[in-house]
Amino acid sequence: MRRRLVVALLAVGAVLLGVVVNVVDARLLPYGPTGATGEVGEDIGAFPYRVHVSDVRVAETILEPRLFEPGDPVASDGVWVVVTLSYATEDRLRVPSSGRIVLRAEDGREFPVSARSGLTTWLAGPDTWVRGDLAFEVAPDAVEHLTLVFDPGLQIYGPMPMPYARIPLDLADVEVLDAAELAQPVELAVGER
Amino acid sequence: MSDTTPSSSQGGDPRPEAEVPTPPRGVRAPGPVEPWHGPVPPVHGPVGGAGPAGPQPPGQPAGLGQPDPYGRPAADGVTPRAPAPPAPPPPQPHEVWQRPPAAPTPPRRVRWSTVLQVVALVLGLVGTAWVSTDYLRTQWPLAWPRDPVPVSADGTATLAGVTVSLVEARDLGDSPSLPGTDWQPPAGFHAWRVVLATSSTNEDLVSCDVALVDDRDRYFYANTFVDSFVEGYEWSFTCGAADPGSDVPPEQALLVLVPADAEIRSVRIWNTFLNPDVIELPV
Known part of the structure; x- marks a missing residue:
């Protein structure tokens, strides 16, 4: 009993x-990966970063950034999606890993930053916003429903939130350009994105 | 107390608590259990304790007169029969049934298997925690500088042979006139001039990182987001032992881009190889 x-x-x-x-x-x-969904044109927090997407272009070719002359055109078997974004940190000088910034299609396919574009991620400081272009090579059938995933890739050991940003890109009616020129990163004034 | 105690709870049952007698039919159960005030049976003795007949008479071997638990015949070849338990008296209409006294518990034995299981559990947990915290024990303390070394009364701090003192930390404003360049801070930012007097005997280091830290613990790195070729300013902070032919001045000036609303509190100087120690000089 x-x-x-x-x-x-x-x-x-x-x-x-x-x-x-x-x-x-x-x-x-x-804790664990915690996504925050935002929109084009607004600041989205992905600690220790804040991200802002200001423009998206779709083109057949891209022009590599050069300081004093137009860059060489680079074609793709798919299409180029050029995302103009800016980001800043909240604590110190950092640079996000380009491998953790991807365009995710509706069916789950992920397209990373193209290594053929001549551009990669850049440094940013606390409340020091820097804007630049990132170019992705995307399959044509995935262009309509793409989401930019900005994952800081912060390695946290312990039950802590690891936030990342999701920004859907509405490209259903976007015009496909013949060529898109890429811009070098540039520091922004306070309040500018 | 009546002797309604069944024999099964007095001797021979290794699980005396497994069966708790219930009051006979027609007898109401008592309210709170009253403490047992009767004679306490001896704890040590034959298995099962003393039976209803009481303790064994002197000179009689233990267990004699009781049934063998394994059914073995007695020495005389006759299997002893267990004494019949006393029949409980017929319940009276107004008799109150009393819970029988608890049977004497056998002396507790140390269960070595249980002890071994507990020891193995503890060792397993400690071992798992030791392995899983390897990063925290070895790498995390060195992940970033966080332990400022003491600053002497004259404002100098020494770390690993590098002695630094703050000569100047000055806000140049949002439109400084810098020699040899037309660079200007972006709108909403100020340029800061930081001058550090340095002497070093550390031959393993070349340069160190320098940052202005504000009241919100934001780090604004020197020589980042500014023109790297401003006359009179260094493009990096040399903290290693200077070569004989080096042109590094004893006082190095650095340029820092800081938001206009930042409240600068200190200058931090560090190198990854010196983590977690850091030099922090108040502004």
Whole structure:
């Protein structure tokens, strides 16, 4: 009889422990990858960054950025999607990994920053916004429903939130350009994006 | 107390608590359990304790007169029969049933298997935690500079053979006149001039990072987002031992881009190889 009572008490204790853990977990900060969805033209937080997408172009070719002359055209078997974005940090000088900034199609395919574009991610400082272009090579059938995923790739060891930004790009009616010229990163004035 | 205690709870049952007698039919159960005030049976003795007949008479071997738990015949070849338990008296209409006294518990034995399981559990948890915290124990303390070294009364701080003092930290405003360049800070930013007097005997270092830190713990790095070729300013901060033919001045001036609303509190100088120690000079 006593053993049955002990088993019953243990079962009740296990249920209560699960309830308490769930309640505590719901009150804590979310941890693991935590996505924040924003729109083109607004600031989105992806700690320790804040990201702002200001323009998106679709083109058959791109022109590599050069300082004093037009760059060489670079064609693609798909289409080029050039995203003009700016970002700043919240604490110190950082540069995001270009491998963690992708265009995600509706069916889950991910298109990374093209290594053939001659541009990659750039430095940014605390509240020091820097704007530049990132070029992606995308399959033509995936252009209509793309989402820019900006993942800081911050390595946090422990139950901490690891936020990333999702910015849907509405490219259903966008005009496909013959060529898009890429711009070098430039520091922005306060309030400018 | 009546002797309604069944024999199963007095001797021979290794799990005396497994069966708790219930009151006979027609007898109401009592309210709170009263403490047992009767004679306490001896704890040590034959298995099962003393039976209803009481303790064994002197000179009689233990267990004699009781049934063998394994059914073995007695020495005389006759299997002893267990004494019949006393029949409970018929319940009286107004008799109150009393819970029988608890049977004597056998002496506790050390369960070595349980001890080994607990030890193995603890060792497993400690080992798992040790392995999983390898990064926190080895790399994380060196991940960034966070332990400022003491600053002497004359404003100098020494770390790994590098002695630094702050000569000047001045806000040049939003439109500074810098020699040899027409560079201007973006709107909403100011340029800061930081001059550090340095002497070093550390031959393993070449340059160190320098940043202005504000009250919100934001780090504004020197020589970043500014013109790198301004006359009179260094494009990096040399903190290693200077070569004999080096033209590094004893006081190095650096240019820093800072938001206009930043409240600068200190200058930090660090190198990854010196983590987690850092030089922090108040402004």
